[in-house]
């Protein structure tokens with residue numbers, strides 16, 4: 001048996017085409033600003049791909065690149081200017097930030113109505129409370145992949161590996177909202193492999209190359225690999241040992257070409273959503 005490959009790249013392309021068609025009907029261009037401080041390599045690919053995708057879909061997108069020694073006060077001033085700019089619908093502050101800047105301070109400074117990352121505590125709280133708000137892009141992208149692939153989540157045992165504010169926690173909230181029975185496993189979980197083996201839907205978001213082995217996966221399980229890890233030899237691998245998982249899982253997302261492209265498509269989706277909400281269209 002070999003797993004069905006869930007083609008995030010193709011699903012993302014369809015999502016972006018749909019967004020482009022909607023943007024083309026508007027009397028304005030949704031505005032997105034990405035603020036990048038310094039030159040974290042993990043952010044480089046993302047910023048490039050995002051800029052291209054945004055332009056192709058008709059968004060007014062630009063990256064504001066600040067030097068690595070930017071002070072927290074200077075970054076907060078930049079964010080305040082973008083909050084006040086009526087042409088800006090979405091603001092994304094690239095993470096990680098340099099050590100002199102507190103990420104929480106930067107995240108909290110973004111107007112929740114423009115918080116297209118969905119990282120502001122107001123939006124995290126809305127998600128946890130089951131209220132409408134901006135949802136983090138990667139978990140939102142995962143839900144799209146599952147829906148587009150016809151995977152029935154009602155009553156399913158889902159295991160989320162990782163409890164980060166940007167992926168694990170919001171992922172668990174969304175799966176719970178979709179009627180899964182959700183377990184969040186993490187670095188202090190007593191027997192991670194055993195928890196994973198119980199999963200009908202397994203979402204790996206730990207950022208450790210190929211941590212999830214084939215024998216952690218239940219036969220036929222749906223495996224979503226959120227990890228994007230660069231190995232010393234330059235290869236890009238996920239949090240799941242892909243070749244091993246292929247022989248056991250029922251379906252799996254590849255890396256690259258799985259969740260990553262969905263994150264970018266959902267950033268645009270969030271920006272359009274924020275624009276429509278802000279401008280009362």
Ligand SMILES: Nc1nc(=O)c2c([nH]1)NC[C@@H]1CN(c3ccc(C(=O)N[C@@H](CCC(=O)O)C(=O)O)cc3)C=[N+]21
Pocket residue numbers: 042043045046049092093094095096117137228236255256257258259260261263264
């Ligand atoms: N505020 C903030 N929000 C983020 O969402 C955010 C961030 N900061 N900092 C950096 C990480 C990283 N990230 C990626 C998204 C898509 C791909 C992506 O499209 N990857 C492709 C290609 C990868 C490649 O070819 O190198 C793929 O997986 O197929 C990669 C990485 C978003 N991040």
